[in-house]
Amino acid sequence: MFSPRLIILLLALIASAKPLNLHSISRRNLVKLSPIALQIALPQSASAVSPINVDELSGQTRNLNAYKYELQRKKLPPPSLLLRPKINLDFAVLLMRASYQILDDFNLLPMNEFQRDFFLLRSTSYKSYTSKLSNTIITQGDLTDPYYFDYISYAQYATINRAILKPNLISIESQPVENSTTGEFIDVPISIRSDLRDDLSIIPKLFRLEVGENILKWFDDRYNNTTASIPKGNPESAVRQIINLFRIQGFLTSGDVKVEKNVLNVGVEGSGNNWSMKCLKSEKLNNDFIRMAIEAWGEREGNAKLNYVKLNTYKIS
Numbered sequence: 001m002f003s004p005r006l007i008i009l010l011l012a013l014i015a016s017a018k019p020l021n022l023h024s025i026s027r028r029n030l031v032k033l034s035p036i037a038l039q040i041a042l043p044q045s046a047s048a049v050s051p052i053n054v055d056e057l058s059g060q061t062r063n064l065n066a067y068k069y070e071l072q073r074k075k076l077p078p079p080s081l082l083l084r085p086k087i088n089l090d091f092a093v094l095l096m097r098a099s100y101q102i103l104d105d106f107n108l109l110p111m112n113e114f115q116r117d118f119f120l121l122r123s124t125s126y127k128s129y130t131s132k133l134s135n136t137i138i139t140q141g142d143l144t145d146p147y148y149f150d151y152i153s154y155a156q157y158a159t160i161n162r163a164i165l166k167p168n169l170i171s172i173e174s175q176p177v178e179n180s181t182t183g184e185f186i187d188v189p190i191s192i193r194s195d196l197r198d199d200l201s202i203i204p205k206l207f208r209l210e211v212g213e214n215i216l217k218w219f220d221d222r223y224n225n226t227t228a229s230i231p232k233g234n235p236e237s238a239v240r241q242i243i244n245l246f247r248i249q250g251f252l253t254s255g256d257v258k259v260e261k262n263v264l265n266v267g268v269e270g271s272g273n274n275w276s277m278k279c280l281k282s283e284k285l286n287n288d289f290i291r292m293a294i295e296a297w298g299e300r301e302g303n304a305k306l307n308y309v310k311l312n313t314y315k316i317s
Helices: 004-015 029-039 054-060 066-074 089-106 111-131 146-165 200-223 235-248 274-279 289-301 303-308
Strands: 170-176 185-191 254-260 263-269
Touching: 089 111, 089 146, 089 200, 111 146, 111 170, 146 200, 146 274, 200 235, 200 289, 235 254, 235 263, 235 289, 263 289
Parallel strands: none
Antiparallel strands: 170 185, 254 263
């Protein structure tokens, strides 16, 4: 069985466009390289990854309960066979990377453990997922492919949820030694972000808001001072434009907003997270990126506006 260190190195090497110079990478940056590997994610053949021995799994990782994992995997709904557009690559990378970086910033667990769990989960579930896609062609490792993005986003958020369920106040993280020429790693203590320490229940909400804010900033960088910018002040207009910008990125086929008794009813079709949201519906945190962006807009505008946008009526196909 590969060691956590080797898994991280392999992912980083695959993700790098040029040979990896270990001594030029400081501390956690080597671990942070591996989200770029989300663009390649799985080996070319699912059979290239050895099957997990369930009896060994609980010993391999603190956060992954083998029995619960196997039970959950068997209960996953069949993949969505909806015809969906290609997702803008930069936008798809943003969604994956922002989710990773917020988790890293929260310091809920050592990121080398997260990478290991993520690697195990996505590798062992992939063959089962693709076998149920019938004749649908999936481009492995291509985040622009909605079928692949749907799967890899599920694997990422299923792993994130395990960190949220049992966050550590203090952890020991394996980090590369700065300026090392031999690829040495050192165990470094890390502590949960200070604003989370006194109330762990706020973690899912803050996670959604911070990922949502990353999405809004991405939109701002590209569309501010244009006719496509997100309006301020009017919830209906703002939410409608947020949905439109997701559509422009190829993340959904269509969406609409209707106001009924001061409640904004939001509906979308053909989203890039159609299947994964169903898989994650019982988790504390799901990958509802549209909701995250809407909530973050509400936070920008103040709580009164956020209360007006009653997201409990949010629907997804």
